[in-house]
Amino acid sequence: MDVKDKRFLLGIFDDDHDIMAAVGHLRESQVEVFDCYTPFPIHGMDDAMGIKRSRLPIVTFFAGLAGVSLALGVQYWISAVDWPVNVGGKSFNSFPAFIPVAFELTVLFGALFTVLAFILRSKLCPITKPAIAHKRQTDDKFVLAIEAKDAALNEEMIRGILSKHHASEIHFSEGSTW
């Protein structure tokens, strides 16, 4: 989600356990966590942040379905309808022989469309400038971002929670500067 026109309260952590704990604590105290930026996926973080389960598998399923039907359809049409040739005495529609190609296309479609969906959904793009809250968030820093409008409600308590969980620094930051 776009961060450019937003202002955030950031908590920077040095350890994955701390940021996990902090997120948990914040949500217990009804504070909406905007996002976390971490060098690696932290197990359980999605639950802690209450992220809805991704629907990528559905994409995969339908893409695969498309792949297999296309493969079987095309093979049947080519071999039995458009250009029926007596090859080795086999029937024009030699179904068993069509299975391998059908399988491969299922996998190919499934994989490619899922990746495509992932890239689109995560707004990944080679040319846009990445929104980096902290220079080392892809190295060894763990960044917890709370929208300033949420933070404003109870800033003291939030700062407290963050520092309680050993946030190395806590400060406001303009999304536009990321």
Place this chain on the structure above:
Amino acid sequence: MAGHDAVSPLRQPLVTKDRKYGEVTQDILGQIEGKPNKIWFVALAISSAVLLMGFLAVAYQIKTGIGTWGLNKTIGWAFDITNFVFWVGIGHAGTLISAILLLFRQKWRTSVNRAAEAMTIFAVMCAGVFPLIHMGRPWLAHWVFPYPNTRQLWVNFRSPLLWDVFAISTYFTVSAVFWYIGMIPDFASLRDRAEEGSIKKMIYSALSLSWTGSNRAWHRYEILCLILAGLAAPLVVSVHTIVSMDFATSVIPGWHTTIFPPYFVAGAVFSGFAMVLTLLIITRKVMNFEHYITMGHIEAMCKVIILTGMMVGLAYMTEFFTAWYSGNPYEKYVFMNRATGPYAWAYWTMVSCNVISPHFLWFKKIRTNLVAVFILSIVVNIGMWFERFVIIVTSLHRDYLPSSWAMYTPTKIEIMTLLGSFGLFFTMFLLFVRFLPTINVAEVKTVIKFARKK
């Protein structure tokens, strides 16, 4: 996943030195930010020279004709398809490590999967070369794709060669995508480490697709990896199954065997892991990754080799039993001829390399002796190359009508082409270790605390 860092006396740390996150990043990415060392340059020089030689051999062959190979009216395939199957097989370990071990949540894979996947991709490239250049008219290779053309001609979907076309290209595409997806977070790290405005920065930020490490993205990212793994796992099995069908669906005794699919897949994993070992034993030394690619990894892979080696051995025995049990005279003859005929030397090389040599790895002493493991891994690869040679050549050279029986001997051109494919493989791999993160930094960070007290 760092939540699982259960401390137990039974578990060995996956990263044998206590490292902080920042240090990990530095250890791995620092390697490719600095200047390459001499060894690397020497290695690259050699491998690219060999690649060039292979290229010239192929150029000459394409200019002059397949006649420059040792094939004849009876033996239409030999080195070409042997090399093809060999390289496809090599590829399989990569996918197996990255996909199947991921599905089985094998944490130890994290520091080797990147290199293994890279190996997969380069191996498949090498494999792909051979079906192309083995054609009598390679400049018409595009005819094997079903595209609408003015002549209204289509391809023959009943031909295993066509299945190969789809299997190999799918396998290559999916592996490459999986590999790239895996590298995105590391590209992001590289991007953020590179100084502002440098070309490095531009390249890496393009490659990183503006990855920020947002946990919403991480969530999808992990799901995606699981899906890709779930697709790649059956794919890798299907690929070698289809390759084996080139032979299994034919009528030639020694080829026409239903045992081939499992037999080939086992063989592929077997040779693949051997090749991973060969590569990583060097890489960990040259790149000083001893703490990430540990003895534990090497031992684990040795164990896989013992297992698959025994599967392959079992397959050999089963083949003989079936030949005898079937009572088919042609089948019988082919297998007797393999063990006792003019190519017996090749057969017994295969058996001793693939069936006997892996059993040395039962001994921890040998398993933990890098030199021994390195040598054994190469022995296994030699053996697996010969397995394909034996299957292809000994079956063809004496089939149904004795009047057509013939012998095959490779020409210089063929040998140069085989070496050339190794040149290609190692050149690619050397470039990889220089310019791309050889170890999956993000994933390793999730396991550095494994089996380690805070």
Place this chain on the structure above:
Amino acid sequence: MKNPTEIKKAGQTPTYWKDVEDKFPDPASFKGEFADGELDRYYGTNNSRRDFLKLMGFSFATVPLASSCIRIPVKKALPYLEKSDQVVPGVANWYATAMDPSLGSALLVKTREGRPIKIEGNNSSPITLGGTSAYDQSSVLSLYDSSRFKGPMLDGHAKDWNSIDADLKQKLMAAVEAGKEIALITATQSSPSTLALIEEFKKYYKTTSHTVYEPHSDSAVIAANQVTFGKAVSNRYDLSNANLVVSVNSDFLGAGCGAVEMTKQYSKRKDPDAKKGAFKHIQLETLMTLSGANADVRFTISPAEEKGVLLNILGALQRETKNFYTPTGESLPSEGREAGIKIAEELLQNRGKSLLLSGSHSTSLQVIVNAINNLLGNYGKTLHVYDNPYFKGADDKSFVELVERMDSGKVGAVILWDCNPAYNYSESENFKGALAKVATRVFIGMTPDETSELTTHILPELHYLESWNDYFVAPNTVLYAQAVVRPIFDARQGQDSLLSLMGRSDFSAYLQANMDKNFYKLQSKYATTSGLWDHSIHDGTLQVNLNTKSLSDMDKNQVAHHFAMAKRASASNGFTLLTYQKSHIRQGRMINNPWLLELPDPITKATWMNYLMINPAVARAMGLKTGDVVSLSDGKFSAEVPVLSQPGVHKETVALAVGFGRSVAGKAAKGRGVNAYPTMRYMAGTFQNNKDGFSLTKTGKSVVIPQTQTHHSMEGRDLIRETTLEEYSSNPKAGNEEHAHLISMWGGHEKTGHQWAMAIDLNKCTGCSGCIVSCSAENNVPVVGPEEVANRREMHWIRLDRYYKGDENNPEVSFQPVMCQHCDNAPCETVCPVMATAQSSDGLNQQVYNRCVGTRYCANNCPYKVRRFNWFDYPHDDKYENMVLNPDVVVRSRGVMEKCSMCVHRIQEGKLQAKKDGIDLPDGAIKLACQQSCPADAIVFGDMNDPDSKVSKLLKGPRNYRILEELNVQPRVNYLTKIRNKDESYGRS
């Protein structure tokens, strides 16, 4: 292009202008061909454009008539202004002609746009009945041999015909005046006109002598007939009346002249359902020949035993018949006694229905053979000696005497016509020495050779397809040879050379005059002489009732003398070297012929060279294996030659084929193999083909003998199903009981309309390999050369598998022609990724060359290994040889798979013809190339959907089976079981 000189360039065919002159030597004969005055312009220089066009019209009309052979480059091609009524572009013209019967047969020549491209048998010949040999088939390629003389030469310099003729006339006359002999040396002559011409030549040049020289021939038979019948003629055999044929070292099915005729009769006689009753062939031979390979009973005998057997047979017959030619109580040699007596008994049971043949080069033994056949009353029944006025056969004695005369300087001029003694006379050094002493040395021949090198006057000879000739083949058949193509090079038929030396010309006219003179009266079929000429030339054959009676009363008194001669035991030491003729190379006249050189020897399957055949056991004992080079020496002769370990060769004998080892020849033949002729020797009036006292010593060197088959055992697989005549008569299915029970997961496709199938009778096929050349010629199959054959990459679409069984000293041999089996469930089709090979609606397995990408998967997956891959771009750069290419069949490019197409273009042609005639395609109307040329009629092709077709009947028959039936590939090529008339009572000595 305004003036004639450029016009000539235009067509690049200076020859066709010359053709016009040839065709109409004097302007007078142009009357009617041209408008008045046109000729003067034609011969004059100042031509207007319209004259040029008219002439162009005329010349291009005459190009097809003259069938000028030089290809016209496409960029300069011009349309027929005046279309010839003879040549329809794209439609073949057929001409009847004949090859000298001592080499070949009555033939039909297929020409396309004027180029002869294919030889087929002439069915209207009562002698060869449409059969041809590999030799006949290949001869068309020699027409385009680029090593041929391009024009006459005098003392090594090109000269025009007129001046060389003038010079030669004057020299010959000088010789006559000096009372010196003019020696005319020719090959065997059976041409009435040529013989007459030679007689005239003798009269014109008084001191002329005519000698027939053949280096390796049946001169002993001729000599023997001279002795016993007073006629120097050769034998004619008739197997159709024979129940028993005993052949002693005679390869009558292979190298023997008349092999085609013999094979025709032989295969008919071998038909197990024949009304005439059982037929048995006993072969006693020293090396494995094609005839021996086909024999029902075969013995491997030493040269000593050969003699012994024959003498013992005669002895036994005399005792039995109480009819003594030799003094009673004459002792008989111990060698071969047993066999001799047994065979004699069997011969007696078949009096008048038996035949004894011998390939011996000893006159005495041939006399014995005559005596035996006479005692059996075979003369006039299975064996004929005709009082043939039109025959002058080989006379070794007279040649040797001639060389002596030359040496003593009595000879002023020698004319060598179609012979090469400097190469193939055993004492070639003596000959060369003697030749040097002759002032005028004339050479009449097609190509440069060892002899032409030594001559002063070279008069290039025409190929037989460019020549006119007639051949008298007793009984009462005349074959006519016509020129089917204008001379390619500036050459002249030998007969025309003789004529012009007598100041005359035009042998074809001479031929016609001769026909009128000799044969017009002897036939009643044609009323007018012109009708006689036209029809005889058209048919290529003429029947005349010249009462050449078959002689049967022989002069017995001579036998005793020759019996004694033959009995004189020659102490043999070391190896006996037998020089033999390969069945398709023969004496080597046509050795510079790539088709012949690449054709695998029917027995050894070796190509491109000769080698020393040696008994396998002996080879092993000496530590030799095929390809090892030994030095072969008897003190006088010595040569290094690779051995080939050959089952069925006698232990004391080694054998070397003649015709190879040429030092002066075209590029195909030059320096291939070793020359075996020097090992022959002149003895008792003939050139003997076996000499003892040879030693072999290993050289340690080794070569690869290019063989197309290197594994000789069938490994107990039932690829060739066979039985004995005995079992067959009780159970026709014998040997063919087992048939696979086949099930398929596929429904298969409808088989309506024509469904082509083939049946090959393994009992008839003798393995002669003529089909291979015929196929290669028909389908433009490339020649790949010895190195590639050694690499196992020969391209032949049909091959003859040859397997041995049993005792390696005397194995049972079986042949099996294998071409694409045109499977209904073809494994090759399924695996092709680009569908370059598929099944046609009439059941042919089709290969689509231009779709093929060359994965070779189809070849790998072919259980019969009949597919051939173009490993390289095989050269088609010889502008002359390319003219033999069949325009109906595409020339395949590099990287493409090819194989037998079942002559699909012939099938189409046949179907079209039937359509044009508005009839259903009659059975047998379509003949495939292999089938047409087969002298044994072993191949039957037709529509298996037609219940009355010959093939569908055979397919239903009890002998029918298919190779590798159990694979359920459903081949369309079927085989009929081989049936041997075995006789265990002989054992297998």
